[in-house]
Amino acid sequence: MKLWRHLLFALNSAWQSFWRSAAVSLAATATVTLILTMAGINLLVGHTLAGVLDQYRARVSVISISVADDTPLTTVTDFEDQLRSDPRVVGVSYLSKDEALARFQADPVNADIARQIEGNPLAAKLEVRVGKLADVAAIDALARQWRGADRNDPTDYQGEFIARMLRLSAWLNLAGVVILFVLLLISIFIVMNTIRTAVYHRRHEIEVMKLVGATEWFVRGPFVLEGILTGVLAGGLALGGLLLAYRPFVDRFHSDLFFVPLGYDPAFVGELARDVLVAGALLGALGSYIGVRRFVRV
């Protein structure tokens, strides 16, 4: 009962305090909205890039071993069995010369060349799906040692490319995290300063509360709630903007950057909503908590 009355009191004074210094509160809300929007864009871009990277990853985790034309089928099957029993390998499939040709011809990109082909210049292939990207190099080395492999062009493995992709994705992740961190720090600082203003506006009330024996957290509570209110409001506004812009943005760039598999992911919207709102509430709480610890002492 008492707790409930305290909560009502705090909510009521937080709401009044927010509007008492409306200019400051709204300016802070607008700034934090902007920052959360940037953070949201960061998340969206990060998610989209992760999607693109995943597709690349899926592609590069498969290496294709060209089988020399003179390799007997039993040698191929033996090697296939050896690969299958390797714990790093997820799957192996064999593609005969005919199948390789059929697949080559089926791809419209190759239509012109396919018409000029005489006989079957394509090698039979062993397509090996490796579980972890980091193990692809080892499997490639194994394949190159195999005597049944085509001597000129044993595999399609591009070691440097994979390594670069991995480094790039690690850097992008790190940059994303750093940017997010800086943005959140700035928001916390902004909320802290709004609370300083709110405390200044309410200094008489705070003094009276102290002298009639209000507890420290009773005095501080409304300010913390005001901070959370600011954060959640900013989070909601930022989220609204992001959701409105996400789809059109992806569509627009999808046609411009057709070679990048950019995609709209409706499943991510829920995750984004949760992240942005929780971030708003947390940074509001943290900023006002720090502000109140600094500026409200009983």
Next chain:
Amino acid sequence: MVLTADFSQRPLISLQHVWKRYANGTEALRDVELTVPEGDFLFLVGASGAGKSTLIRLLVREEKPTKGKIFVDGQELGRMKRRHLPSYRRKVGLVFQDFKLLPRLTAFENVAFALRVLGEAGRVVQARSKDALEVVGLSNKHDTYPREMSGGEQQRVAIARALVHSPRLIVADEPTGNLDPATGWEIMQLFLQINQRGSTVLMATHNRDIVDVLRRRVVAIDGGQVVRDDRAGGYHEALAASALRA
């Protein structure tokens, strides 16, 4: 002459060799000894800057003594933990020269505020605020805002607010300082009445007429030292004593 406390009663307030030096080096209180039994009515007199407000700030633990000990109701204030301050302050009613009312709240709401911040139930808040306003004679001003009231009325609201938790001790820092003599006299009557109902009253004041007429205990301080403690003194005698010292 320093009158020692009546030892049949446990003193409500006891200051033992209290010194207070502010951060800027001002020595506001020097070796103050003071004992106030429960039920006392005590005037604290002295020139501006003598240290009266400092003593009051120490009593409500807004400041801590630099040296010495202060006991109120058996608790040593210097050792009191911060989290115990609120419950301590509820035992003390505070009244100031500038009233310290909240301008956006009505008389009733100002009084009720003191109970609301403690999370009291609405029923209790209503009943006790109403009673407190009745004690100070403002039953007809519940819905009036501070700016619509005279200084005397505002001070009555402040007193009602100080009374609303039924504190054992009322501490007032120049409560008549902003009021004309007639109004000041009315307010003083109110404090006497509160004292008769059992609360101990400690009041800093400049109002020599009142001190002279009421013949209550007078403690004079000068330059941070107690220079006189008179069971039934007057302002002039007290200041004369301080003049003698100077």
